[in-house]
Amino acid sequence: MTLLRRKDHDMPNAKLGLDDLVSRGKAGREVSKLMTVKVPTALLARLDALAAKLRVKKTEVVVAMLNEGLDTADTELKGWKPPPKIVIPKARRCTVSGCEREKVAHGLCPTHYQAQRRAQG
Numbered sequence: 188m189t190l191l192r193r194k195d196h197d198m199p200n201a202k203l204g205l206d207d208l209v210s211r212g213k214a215g216r217e218v219s220k221l222m223t224v225k226v227p228t229a230l231l232a233r234l235d236a237l238a239a240k241l242r243v244k245k246t247e248v249v250v251a252m253l254n255e256g257l258d259t260a261d262t263e264l265k266g267w268k269p270p271p272k273i274v275i276p277k278a279r280r281c282t283v284s285g286c287e288r289e290k291v292a293h294g295l296c297p298t299h300y301q302a303q304r305r306a307q308g
């Protein structure tokens with residue numbers, strides 16, 4: 188078995204915001220880690236365009252956007268709680284073991300009912 192270890196890196200401007208990019212502000216260095224994410228192509232093009240416009244690295248734009256987005260989320264979601272998970276009473280649950288969806292036909296949820304119909308041809 189092979190264990191892949193990612194090295195931590197020292198990153199400049201970890202607290203970067205968009206204003207910092209515009210005003211070329213500098214923040215302290217912080218440890219960073221590599222994060223691989225899939226992004227829609229159109230978003231990448233916009234990211235490239237913004238980085239070129241501000242004459243900064245793409246990474247700096249991404250970090251600035253994340254910092255600002257997370258700050259906004261912290262502010263806007265203050266005191267917010269996710270709605271409680273809806274629990275279907277046992278008597279109304281699908282009869283397939285481990286399935287917690289509501290039964291709709293022949294004691295089965297839509298997914299398992301369809302699966303049974305397909306299996307029967």
Ligand SMILES: [Zn+2]
Pocket residue numbers: 281282283286287288295296297298299
């Ligand atoms: Zn089911």
